[in-house]
Amino acid sequence: MTTQQLIEQIHLKNSFLCIGLDTDLEKIPPHLLKEEDPIFTFNKSIIDATHHLCVAYKPNIAFYEAYGLKGWQALEKTIAYLNKEYPDIFTIADAKRGDIGNTSTRYAKAFFEDLSFDSITVAPYMGKDSVEPFLAFTDKHTILLALTSNEGAYDFQTKLMDGKALYKTVLETSKGYTNSKNLMYVVGATKASYLAEIRNIVPDNFLLVPGVGAQGGSLSEVCKYGMNKNVGLLINSSRGIIYASRKEDYVQAAAKKAKELQSQMTRELKKLK
Numbered sequence: 001m002t003t004q005q006l007i008e009q010i011h012l013k014n015s016f017l018c019i020g021l022d023t024d025l026e027k028i029p030p031h032l033l034k035e036e037d038p039i040f041t042f043n044k045s046i047i048d049a050t051h052h053l054c055v056a057y058k059p060n061i062a063f064y065e066a067y068g069l070k071g072w073q074a075l076e077k078t079i080a081y082l083n084k085e086y087p088d089i090f091t092i093a094d095a096k097r098g099d100i101g102n103t104s105t106r107y108a109k110a111f112f113e114d115l116s117f118d119s120i121t122v123a124p125y126m127g128k129d130s131v132e133p134f135l136a137f138t139d140k141h142t143i144l145l146a147l148t149s150n151e152g153a154y155d156f157q158t159k160l161m162d163g164k165a166l167y168k169t170v171l172e173t174s175k176g177y178t179n180s181k182n183l184m185y186v187v188g189a190t191k192a193s194y195l196a197e198i199r200n201i202v203p204d205n206f207l208l209v210p211g212v213g214a215q216g217g218s219l220s221e222v223c224k225y226g227m228n229k230n231v232g233l234l235i236n237s238s239r240g241i242i243y244a245s246r247k248e249d250y251v252q253a254a255a256k257k258a259k260e261l262q263s264q265m266t267r268e269l270k271k272l273k
Helices: 003-013 030-034 038-053 068-085 101-114 128-135 166-174 189-201 219-226 250-270
Strands: 017-021 056-059 090-097 119-122 141-147 183-187 207-209 233-237
Touching (some): 003 250, 017 250, 141 166
Parallel strands (some): 207 233
């Protein structure tokens, strides 16, 4: 999916919602554990109930790797189902990969070619030669971790280096990478006050913003400081939607939560017009 196609979907659905598929067998409704593939069954039902309310899905790869071969097979089935049934959905492999040279190329091949994801999250700590192998896939997007929503973000990301916060150096340096137009950035919703400065550095790139909902981030604050003329935001909610209920009404409960966020986003989009 191109950036322009993503923008078109946002306006078509009046939504810039990304739903995180962080599927945990300890948290899904217990009756699903009787299924042959409970992870895929859960994912499929969530997708079928919410696809019209969101523009992206983001499986967190750790939740699949944790279950070994069965987890990886469930991930394969999930992305294949999305690509076949809902090709207008933007897919994000939340893998947080990043290594030098050919290793990054192999990571990119795994998620871009084998699994056919549209994008992948990448840790930029090792620098240019760990990021550009992902950007070499010119029809895909690379989403760099910039300023994350967790407490430990302050350990490094906001520390000053030559008088400048490290996350700002990451943003500025990455703009010089080959095919940087296909970069997106992770910026946590709990860091909404930083968004105005981030937009000064990367005014046109999309930002993937986790932390709205269960982590307490404010949608209106994120939009106030982070939205650009093309919206430029993908707001992620995971637990707040997919675990809205652990009972047999979990599908309806997830759809209700997704609709609540989508309705808020519709109001924010009207401000652009």
